[in-house]
Amino acid sequence: GKAAQPKPAFTDEAVQTLLYKMTGLNLHKVFRPVKKALKPPHYKLMTEAQLEEATRKAIEEAKTKLIMPPVLNEREPIDDVLAEDKVLEGTESAKYVFTDLSYSIPHRERFIVVREPNGVLRKATWEERDRMIQIFFPKEGRRVIPPTFFKDENLGTVFQQDRHEDVLNMCIAQFEPDSRDYIRVHHRAYEDIEKHAKYDLLRSTRHFGGMVWYLVSRKKTDGLLIDMINRDLLEDATSLITLYHMLHPECQSAKEAKEGKLQGVDLIKVFVKTESQREGYIQLALQAYEEAMATSSA
Amino acid sequence: AFSAGSRLLRTCRGGHVVIRFALGGCTNRPFFRIVAANSRRARDGKYLEQLGCLDPLPNAYGEKVAGLNLERLRYWLGCGAQLSRPAEKLLGLAGFLPLHPMTVTGAERLPRRRQREQQPEAAPADGSAEPGPGP
Numbered sequence: 001g002k003a004a005q006p007k008p009a010f011t012d013e014a015v016q017t018l019l020y021k022m023t024g025l026n027l028h029k030v031f032r033p034v035k036k037a038l039k040p041p042h043y044k045l046m047t048e049a050q051l052e053e054a055t056r057k058a059i060e061e062a063k064t065k066l067i068m069p070p071v072l073n074e075r076e077p078i079d080d081v082l083a084e085d086k087v088l089e090g091t092e093s094a095k096y097v098f099t100d101l102s103y104s105i106p107h108r109e110r111f112i113v114v115r116e117p118n119g120v121l122r123k124a125t126w127e128e129r130d131r132m133i134q135i136f137f138p139k140e141g142r143r144v145i146p147p148t149f150f151k152d153e154n155l156g157t158v159f160q161q162d163r164h165e166d167v168l169n170m171c172i173a174q175f176e177p178d179s180r181d182y183i184r185v186h187h188r189a190y191e192d193i194e195k196h197a198k199y200d201l202l203r204s205t206r207h208f209g210g211m212v213w214y215l216v217s218r219k220k221t222d223g224l225l226i227d228m229i230n231r232d233l234l235e236d237a238t239s240l241i242t243l244y245h246m247l248h249p250e251c252q253s254a255k256e257a258k259e260g261k262l263q264g265v266d267l268i269k270v271f272v273k274t275e276s277q278r279e280g281y282i283q284l285a286l287q288a289y290e291e292a293m294a295t296s297s298a
Numbered sequence: 299a300f301s302a303g304s305r306l307l308r309t310c311r312g313g314h315v316v317i318r319f320a321l322g323g324c325t326n327r328p329f330f331r332i333v334a335a336n337s338r339r340a341r342d343g344k345y346l347e348q349l350g351c352l353d354p355l356p357n358a359y360g361e362k363v364a365g366l367n368l369e370r371l372r373y374w375l376g377c378g379a380q381l382s383r384p385a386e387k388l389l390g391l392a393g394f395l396p397l398h399p400m401t402v403t404g405a406e407r408l409p410r411r412r413q414r415e416q417q418p419e420a421a422p423a424d425g426s427a428e429p430g431p432g433p
Contacts, residue, residue, distance in 0.1 A: 082393055091405045094356035098392040101350055102369035111368070114361070115391050128361075136365050145358075 010071040019209035026204035030062045068209040072178040080123040088119035099132045141173035159192045222278045229285040313338035318382035
């Protein structure tokens with residue numbers, strides 16, 4: 001049957017607020033020292049009010065650092081032939097790539113055509129386009145030929161060193177958001193994190209939202225839920241389940257939640273009973289949490 | 299004796315604007331800049347504006363990279379600039395202008411020349427081989 005309302009997209013305000021809440025705001029991690037030239041440390045003497053002001057400003061800056069990169073569908077391959085001149089067959093040995101260097105055109109609308117040795121004049125593929133635009137209009141942090149650690153074989157070594165965040169930052173600098181390599185690298189990173197339950201690596205970074213969106217669309221939320229309950233992040237767990245219900249409104253727990261208007265721990269229990277695969281683990285984690293709450297309050 | 303006035307201020311008397319290739323690069327490594335210049339200037343000398351470039355050697359992906367600033371090219375063509383023959387051929391290959399007739403003629407002459415080169419190789423080969431087994 002048809003959905004009653006269109007499926008929520010990544011860019012919807014409600015979705016973005018939920019993801020932003022789940023990302024957390026660990027100032028120590030966001031402003032962790034980046035490798036730069038050595039400078040002696042800078043000490044300041046401040047009153048309480050000035051310290052509060054400085055913290056507030058730091059939070060504002062951290063919010064800009066945590067803006068989530070876009071999640072788009074893969075772009076359609078370009079397959080357009082402009083001219084076919086059979087007479088040119090056999091004259092050239094290599095193909096010619098012509099780029100339009102007019103300054104005021106956006107890169108997406110630039111004309112980049114390729115004349116093959118067999119005389120066919122066709123539009124360039126997305127990879128050729130990206131390379132030519134990087135040659136003539138270089139962007140900082142991007143290389144003409146993508147580095148070798150983005151290949152599938154080499155990504156495993158990088159993930160073993162727990163450097164998912166660095167790889168994802170370099171991926172955002174190197175590729176366009178709708179290119180095949182960007183989506184492939186991101187999905188590999190999320191799969192690896194989900195397999196080894198290393199969710200904390202991305203918490204308080206701008207990649208956390210994308211990871212949660214990926215897991216929720218594929219219904220692989222169990223590991224993340226367990227991790228959240230173990231770290232006593234109940235509000236995050238409830239927002240995760242709300243997001244799940246927004247994306248999959250036809251599932252049973254969504255209907256029960258809407259009928260009963262459940263909140264908090266009850267919502268988690270209903271979700272666990274109906275949707276999750278690892279029920280046992282989540283029940284255990286919930287029990288441990290409730291015991292901890294009881295002992296701490298008593 | 300030095301000429302009065304700076305060499306940099308040397309102007310051209312007469313002449314017209316042409317769009318042509320200026321050669322640069324190093325030994326055994328050519329590189330062309332597509333340039334709008336006065337026709338009386340040196341080939342690699344002072345030009346009015348650079349409109350693009352062409353790398354005649356194929357790169358790691360087997361492509362000859364060429365860039366053309368079509369907006370400025372259209373401006374100079376509108377001002378009445380002329381094109382040199384290699385520039386016309388390149389623009390014909392790019393699709394900006396129709397294919398140059400000499401490109402088509404050259405393409406048609408090439409297989410004929412290859413055939414003619416192969417026949418003399420075959421003929422002297424036959425001619426030198428025959429006297430051997432002959433007598």
